Amino acid sequence: MDLDWTSAEQAFRAECRGWLASHVPRDPLPSGDTREGFARHLEWERILHEDRWSVVSWPAAYGGRDATLWEWLIFEEEYYRAGAPQRVTQNGIFLLAPTLFEFGTEEQKDHYLPRMAAAEDLWCQGWSEPNAGSDLASISSRAQRDEGAGGWRLTGQKTWTTRGAFCTHLFGLFRTDPDSERHRGLTYLMVPLDTPGVTVRGFGRLDGDEGFAEVFLEDAFVPDGCVLGGVNEGWSVAMATTSSERGLTLRSPGRFVATADRLIDLYKRQRRAGAPAAPSSRDAVVQAWIDAETYRLYTLADVTDIVEGRSLGARSSLNKLWWSEMDVRMHETALRLLSSAGELTDAAPAAVDGGSWAKGFQFSLSGPIYAGTNEIQRNIVAERVLGLPRR
Amino acid sequence: MRFAFSDDQLLFRDTVRDFLAKECQPERVREAWANDDGLLPDVWAGLAEMGVIGLLVPEALGGLGMDELDLVLLLEETGRAALPGPVIDTVAVAAPTLARLQQAPDHQPIAGWLSELAAGTLLAATNFGSPLVGHADVASLVLLDVEGELHAALPGSMALVAQASVDGSRRLFTVDTARDSTVCLARDDRGRSCIEGAFDRGALAAAAQLLGLADRMLELTVGYVKQREQFGVPIGTFQAVKHHLADALLALSFARPAVYNAACSVARELPDAARDVSMAKACASDAAHAVGRHALQCHGAIGYTIEYDLHLYLKRAWALAASWGDAAWHRDRVGVALGI
Numbered sequence: 001m002d003l004d005w006t007s008a009e010q011a012f013r014a015e016c017r018g019w020l021a022s023h024v025p026r027d028p029l030p031s032g033d034t035r036e037g038f039a040r041h042l043e044w045e046r047i048l049h050e051d052r053w054s055v056v057s058w059p060a061a062y063g064g065r066d067a068t069l070w071e072w073l074i075f076e077e078e079y080y081r082a083g084a085p086q087r088v089t090q091n092g093i094f095l096l097a098p099t100l101f102e103f104g105t106e107e108q109k110d111h112y113l114p115r116m117a118a119a120e121d122l123w124c125q126g127w128s129e130p131n132a133g134s135d136l137a138s139i140s141s142r143a144q145r146d147e148g149a150g151g152w153r154l155t156g157q158k159t160w161t162t163r164g165a166f167c168t169h170l171f172g173l174f175r176t177d178p179d180s181e182r183h184r185g186l187t188y189l190m191v192p193l194d195t196p197g198v199t200v201r202g203f204g205r206l207d208g209d210e211g212f213a214e215v216f217l218e219d220a221f222v223p224d225g226c227v228l229g230g231v232n233e234g235w236s237v238a239m240a241t242t243s244s245e246r247g248l249t250l251r252s253p254g255r256f257v258a259t260a261d262r263l264i265d266l267y268k269r270q271r272r273a274g275a276p277a278a279p280s281s282r283d284a285v286v287q288a289w290i291d292a293e294t295y296r297l298y299t300l301a302d303v304t305d306i307v308e309g310r311s312l313g314a315r316s317s318l319n320k321l322w323w324s325e326m327d328v329r330m331h332e333t334a335l336r337l338l339s340s341a342g343e344l345t346d347a348a349p350a351a352v353d354g355g356s357w358a359k360g361f362q363f364s365l366s367g368p369i370y371a372g373t374n375e376i377q378r379n380i381v382a383e384r385v386l387g388l389p390r391r
Numbered sequence: 392m393r394f395a396f397s398d399d400q401l402l403f404r405d406t407v408r409d410f411l412a413k414e415c416q417p418e419r420v421r422e423a424w425a426n427d428d429g430l431l432p433d434v435w436a437g438l439a440e441m442g443v444i445g446l447l448v449p450e451a452l453g454g455l456g457m458d459e460l461d462l463v464l465l466l467e468e469t470g471r472a473a474l475p476g477p478v479i480d481t482v483a484v485a486a487p488t489l490a491r492l493q494q495a496p497d498h499q500p501i502a503g504w505l506s507e508l509a510a511g512t513l514l515a516a517t518n519f520g521s522p523l524v525g526h527a528d529v530a531s532l533v534l535l536d537v538e539g540e541l542h543a544a545l546p547g548s549m550a551l552v553a554q555a556s557v558d559g560s561r562r563l564f565t566v567d568t569a570r571d572s573t574v575c576l577a578r579d580d581r582g583r584s585c586i587e588g589a590f591d592r593g594a595l596a597a598a599a600q601l602l603g604l605a606d607r608m609l610e611l612t613v614g615y616v617k618q619r620e621q622f623g624v625p626i627g628t629f630q631a632v633k634h635h636l637a638d639a640l641l642a643l644s645f646a647r648p649a650v651y652n653a654a655c656s657v658a659r660e661l662p663d664a665a666r667d668v669s670m671a672k673a674c675a676s677d678a679a680h681a682v683g684r685h686a687l688q689c690h691g692a693i694g695y696t697i698e699y700d701l702h703l704y705l706k707r708a709w710a711l712a713a714s715w716g717d718a719a720w721h722r723d724r725v726g727v728a729l730g731i
Contacts, residue, residue, distance in 0.1 A: 001460055001655050002393040009392070070392050267731055283719065286726040290649075290670050297648035300394035308395070318644050321637070375630070381640060382633030386613050389628045 003300075005074070012067070013074045016053075020082035023047060028354060032088040033211030038166040041088040045119035055093055055117045062109070063117030069303050077254035081261075088163060092116045092123030094250045096171045099188070099240050103229035112190070126158040126172020126191070126215060127238070133160075134376050136173075137182040137235070141217065143174040143189060151223040152176065152189065154197070157216050162370075164213025165202025168193055173234045186234035190226045197221070207362040250371070251323045253296035259330050259360075260292035263337075266353070270337050284333040291326040298322070314384035317377040324367030324374060331361035394648065396464060404464040407443060411472035417700040423475035424559035424703075428529050430476050436511050445509025447486040449493070452502055453509040454486070459592065463599045463654035470603025473707045475560035477514050477526040479715075483596035485515035485534055488541070488589045492576055501576075504532055518566060519590045520597070520715040527551055527564040534576075534589070535568065541577040541585045548572035558706040591668045594715040595657055598650045598668075598675035604708045605643045605675075605682040611701055612636060612686040615693075632689055639685040646671075646678035666728035669721035676712035676721070683708050 005013070029044065030037035048054040049063060057072040058064025067075065087093070097116060100109055115121040132139040141156025158164075158172055170191045177185025193200055197220030202210040229237035267285045271277065302312060302319070312319075334357040335342035342358060344351035351358075368374040382388045396404075414434050423429050438444050446462050448454020455461075462483060469478050486508055493501040507513035516530035527533055528551060533544040550567040577585045613636060616627035626632050653671035656664040683705045687694045694701045712718065 001396065001651070003652070003655055005392060264729055264731060271731075282726055282731060283722055285731060286722045286729065289729060290673060290722070290725060291645075293670060294645045294649045294674060297394065297652050298645055300392065301648050301651075304393050304395045315644075318641055321641050322645055375634070378634045378637035379630065381637035382627075386609075386636055386640060387617075388613065388633055388636065389617060389625050391624075391628055 005070075009070060009074060012071050013078060016075050016078040017082070019051060019053065020078055020084055023051075024082045024084045028083070028356075029085045031209050031359070032086050033163060033205070033207075033209035035166060035210065037209075038088055038163065041085055042119055042122075044085045045087075045089050049118045054089070054119065055097070058097070058113065058117065062113040069307060073252060073254070073299065073303060076252035077257065080252075080254040080258035083258070088166075089116070089119050089122060090250065091125050091162060092121070092169075095125060096123050096190075098249070099171075099228060099237060102240055103188075103237050108225065108228065121169050122163075122167040123169050123171060124161045124164045124167040124193075124213070126161060126170040128160045129157055130159055134373050139173055139175065139186070141172070141174050142178065143176045143187060143222075144178075145176070146221065149221060149223075151221055151226070152187075154189070154191065154217040154220045154222065157214060159212075159214040160370075161200075161213045161215055163211060164193075164200055164215055165210055170215060171228070173238055176234075177232050180232070183235040185232050186238075187231050188228040188234040188237040189222060190228055191217075191220065191222050195220045195222060206365065207359055251320075253292065253299045256292040256295055256323060256326060256330070259327070260289045262353075263288050263330055263334055266334060266337055266357075275337070275339075281333070281337055284329075284336065288326075288330045288333055291322075291329065295322055295326065314380050317372075317380040318385070320371060321374055321377050321381070324364075324371075327364040327367050328361075331357060331364045335361055394651070396460075396651075400461060400464060403461070404468060407438070407441065407465050407468045408471070410437060410441065411468055411474060415472040415474050417473075417703055420473045420475060420560060420703050429526065429560045429562040430514075430529065431474075434474065435476055439509070439511025444482055444511050445486065445505075446482065447490060448505045448509040449490055452493075452505040454490075454505065458658040459483075459487075459595065459654045460651075460658040463595070463651060466596050466599035467603040467606075467650075470600030470707075470711075471607045473560075473604065473607070473703050477516055477530065479520075479593055479596040479600070480517045480525060480530075480534075481508060481513070481515040484517050484519065484589050484593045485532065487592055488534065488585055491585065491588070492541075507531070517589065517593065519586060520593045522565060523554055523556075523563040523714070524566050525564075526562050527566055528553075528562060533566065535566070535573060536586045537568075537573065537575075539578075539586065540575050540582040541589075542568075542573040542575050544568050544573045556706075556710055558703075558710045561707075561710055587665070590715070591657060591665055594672040594721070595650070595653050595668050597711045597715040598646075598653065598671045601675040601679040601708060601711050602643065602647055602650055604704050604711070605639075605646075605679040608679075608682050608686040608701065608704050608708070609636065609639050609643060611704070612639070612689045616689055626689075635685040635689050639682040642678040642681045646674035649674040663728070666725055669716070669724040669728070672716055673718040673721040673725065676718040679708040680712055680718075 029040045032038050032041040052065055055064040056067040056075045060066055100112060127136060129139050129141060143152035143154050146153050154174055170193055173186045174189050175185055176187040197218045199216040200213050202213045205211040263285055338352055338357060341352050344355050345358060346355040383390055414437055419431055423431055442455045443465050445454035446457050450456035489501050489505050493505060504513055513531045514529055515532045516524045516527045517534045518524045519536055535542045535544055551564040554563040554565055556563050616632050617625050619626050650671040653667040656667040690701055693699050
C-alpha cells in the first residue's frame with residue numbers, strides 16, 4: 001500500500017488546478033443536451049483542446065499529454081472539483097477512442113483521433129435499436145456489401161442516441177452477415193451523419209432536453225475505411241467499448257466526490273438558513289460522502305490492478321452498479337433537503353443552485369438504465385464473477 | 392500510489408486462511424458455543440506460534456513488531472472462520488495500547504504482559520467497545536476506561552455478571568470494579584488519547600472481521616444455490632436469486648477498500664484516522680448485515696436452522712456490527728469530521 005501521490009503527480013495536480021481556475025467559465029453553461037447549450041459546450045471543448053486538456057491520457061501525437069491512468073484520475077478530480085462544464089464529447093473520447101486505440105489501423109487513428117480531440121468530429125453511439133435494448137445481440141440494422149463501390153450500404157434504425165441530433169458521426173453495430181444470428185455476423189462501423197440516406201430526429205428526454213435522437217438509415221453508403229476491427233467481428237470489438245463505458249473511464253470518482261461535497265455544502269447552507277435539523281437527512285448526507293469516498297478508494301484498487309496488468313473483466317459491472325445507484329441516492333437526498341424547492345427548475349427565480357439538483361436527479365435516473373441496465377449488470381456479476389449457472 | 396497489499400502480506404493471509412480452514416471448521420466453532428469458556432486453546436496457540444497473536448507486539452518482547460496494515464487481512468481471516476475468543480481485544484486493541492505505554496519507564500508489568508500476550512498465554516478484555524466485556528472471566532488482564540482514565544484490572548478484582556450474546560461463543564460480562572482495585576496506566580490527555588486510539592483499533596478490527604464473515608456467508612450461499620434444485624434446475628439460475636447475490640457482492644466489494652484504507656490511516660497515524668475508521672466500520676457493518684440478509688433469504692428454511700452452519704457466521708456478524716460503535720454511530724462521527 002502506498003497511498004501517496006508522487007511529487008510529479010502533485011505537480012500535475014497543481015498544473016490542472018491552476019489552468020482550470022483561470023479558464024472554467026464563471027457562470028454555469030446552459031445544458032449541453034440542448035442545441036444552444038451544446039454549441040456553448042463546444043466552445044469550451046475547443047478551449048480545453050487548445051491547451052491540450054481535452055484528452056490528457058492520449059499520446060501527445062493525437063493531442064493528449066501521455067498522462068498515466070493515475071494522472072487521468074487526478075485530472076478528473078480537479079475537473080469536477082472546479083465545477084467545469086459537462087463533457088459533451090465524452091462518448092467519442094471515452095467510448096470510441098479506446099476501441100480505436102485497440103482495433104484501429106494507423107490510418108484510422110491518424111484520421112479520427114485528432115479530429116475527436118479537437119471536437120471537430122462529434123461522436124454518438126449507435127447501439128440500441130427499437131427492438132434491441134438489453135438484448136443488444138438481437139440488433140437488425142444491416143450493412144450490405146457493395147463490392148463495386150468498396151464499402152457497405154446501411155439500412156435500419158438506431159435509437160436513444162445521446163446528443164445524436166447535435167453530433168456529426170455515429171459509431172455502431174450493423175449486421176453484415178445476413179444469415180447470422182445473435183453475436184455473430186456483426187460489424188463495427190463509423191458513420192458520418194451527413195451521409196446521404198441518414199436522417200436524424202432529435203426528441204426530448206425525461207428532463208425535457210433534446211438529448212435523445214433516433215437515427216434512420218436508408219441505403220446509406222460508407223466506404224471500407226469506416227470498418228473498425230474485422231468484418232463480422234463487431235461484437236468483440238464493441239465489447240471493448242462497453243467495458244470502458246461501465247468501468248471507471250466514463251464515470252470517474254471525481255464527479256461523485258464533487259457531488260457529495262456540493263451536497264454537504266447544501267446541507268450547511270440549509271441549516272444556516274434555519275432549516276430544522278433532521279437526523280435522517282444528516283445521516284443521508286454523510287452516507288453520500290461515504291459512498292463517493294468508497295468509490296474513490298475502490299477505483300484506486302481498480303487502477304492498481306490495471307496498471308499491474310490484472311484485468312477487471314466482469315468486475316466493471318460492480319463499478320457501474322455502484323456509481324449509478326449512488327448518484328440516484330445523492331440526488332434523492334438533495335431533493336429531501338430542498339423540500340418544496342426541490343421541484344423548481346432553472347427557469348424558476350426561487351430555485352436553489354439554479355435548479356441543478358432537480359435536473360441532476362432526473363439525469364441520475366438514467367444511470368441505472370444506460371450502459372446496460374442494472375438488471376443486466378447484476379446478471380453479469382452473478383454469472384461471471386460469482387459463477388452462478390446461466391439458464 | 393498503489394492500493395494493493397504486498398506479496399508478503401498476501402502470503403501471510405493465505406497461510407492463516409489455510410490454517411483456520413483446517414483447524415477452525417464450523418464444528419470447532421460449535422464446540423466453543425457449547426464449552427465452558429467459549430475458547431479454542433489449541434487454535435489460539437497455533438496462531439500465537441504463527442505470530443498472529445503478537446503481530447503488533449514489539450519484536451524485543453517476542454512479537455512481530457508489525458502494524459495494522461499487516462494485521463487487517465489476518466483479522467479478516469479470523470472473521471471468515473468465525474474464530475472464537477477475544478481476538479479483537481487481545482490482538483488488535485490491548486497489544487498496541489500496551490506497546491505504546493510500555494515505552495514509559497514507570498510501567499514495569501507492561502513488558503511482561505506483552506511477552507505473555509505474544510506467547511499466547513495472556514488473554515485481554517476491554518470495555519472500550521461497549522460496557523459488555525467479552526471473555527472477562529478468562530482474561531488475565533482487563534483494560535478499562537474509567538471516566539477517561541485507562542486502568543488495568545487483574546483477575547479476582549472484578550465482580551462479573553454474565554450477559555448472554557446471540558452468538559453463543561461470545562461470553563460477555565458486565566464488570567464492576569471496586570474503586571482502588573485497578574491500576575491506572577494513563578490519565579488525563581494521555582489516558583483519553585490511549586482509549587480513543589484503542590477504540591479506533593477495535594472498531595477497525597471489527598470491521599475487518601465483518602468483511603471476512605460477509606465473504607464466508609456469500610461463499611456458503613453461492614455454493615448452496617448452485618446445488619439446490621427446484622423446478623428441476625439449480626435455484627442459482629433464477630434472476631431473483633442472482634440479484635440477491637450480486638447485491639451482496641456489491642456491498643462487500645465497496646466496504647473492503649474502506650477498511651483497508653482505514654488500516655493504512657491507523658498504521659500511519661494520519662490525522663483523519665478516526666474518520667477513516669468510522670467510515671470503514673459503518674460500511675462493513677452495513678455490508679455484513681446486508682450480505683447476511685441475502686444469504687439467509689437465498690438459503691430459505693435450511694438457513695433458518697441451527698443445524699446448518701450459516702447461523703454461526705450470521706450471529707457473529709450481528710454481534711460485531713453492533714459492537715465497537717454501530718453503523719449509525721460511526722456515520723455520526725464521520726459527520727462531525729465533515730463539519731456537519
